[in-house]
Amino acid sequence: MSERYEIRFSGSGGQGLILAGVIFAEAAAIYDGKNAAQSQSYGPEARGGASKSEVILSDDTIDFPKATSIDLMLALTQEACTKYCGDIKDGGTLLADEDFVRDIPNGNFKAIRLPIIRTASEDVGKAFVANIVAIGAIAALTGRVSREAIEKAVLSRVPKGTEDLNRKALAAGYELVERRTN
């Protein structure tokens, strides 16, 4: 990896999107030795239901930490997908929840639909780990951060006592992508 790579996590408030961004950035920087910037910005529309956080990865110092040309965008809700997908760059990737995003907007990007929330609630057993399932899927899709780094970053950030649940969620996210591509 030498170039800048921008990831946006979007959905609704309460889905743990900031935590997902922080975990991804810490995996890349603290455990994989890359540069990372993680941010959220809020305008007058912040009260609305759609929410997002962003991560920029780079081998070099990140001088401009705002995401402007998204390489991969996660959308866990239709509202967030519709609102935020316009910033995906040409040839970029939209990773949309299969059940909660029914309309994929037109755009010059590749759309991948995976049952992220259903996997969290049915296979792992808790809907609130959908953000960790998503991290596993994104790590697998992008190959930008090592699985070991991602796992360390997840375990350092989740509440004590939930480690096994989150490890299972992360593995389920990887499997969603692996099953799809094999």
Next chain:
Amino acid sequence: MSERYEIRFSGSGGQGLILAGVIFAEAAAIYDGKNAAQSQSYGPEARGGASKSEVILSDDTIDFPKATSIDLMLALTQEACTKYCGDIKDGGTLLADEDFVRDIPNGNFKAIRLPIIRTASEDVGKAFVANIVAIGAIAALTGRVSREAIEKAVLSRVPKGTEDLNRKALAAGYELVERRTN
């Protein structure tokens, strides 16, 4: 408030500095209707003990979300203070923990020392709410975000069951500043 205002929260990992930044930004944007950007960037030094997060507040859209000229910097540890205080702007403010920051570096800024961690552990009863005590002190010092907005943002982000503890921590932070100025 019309100009851009930059706040940096620094200390060590595990002190809840990202959460403090997120709460401050959400208070300003979601509950007070301002623009806010919250970020953390990590370089190769990310494994070290010092940690930081940043918030930018503005009435206008924030085009450049990186803090470069800090108006107020919180330092909860000596290491973070020494490492990060060079970005405080001329005439800015350093808010340093009275017990954990013994050496205030030279610089063209105003230094305020308050017993933030001691207040959290002794008066409120839990050292881990030092970040919330700090939020109260910073809100009181800057006057940039309403107390009602700060309180709403704190309560929306802390774990269920800890609301009273965090409300008490926030009030203790405001009192540290009020006692000092009266």
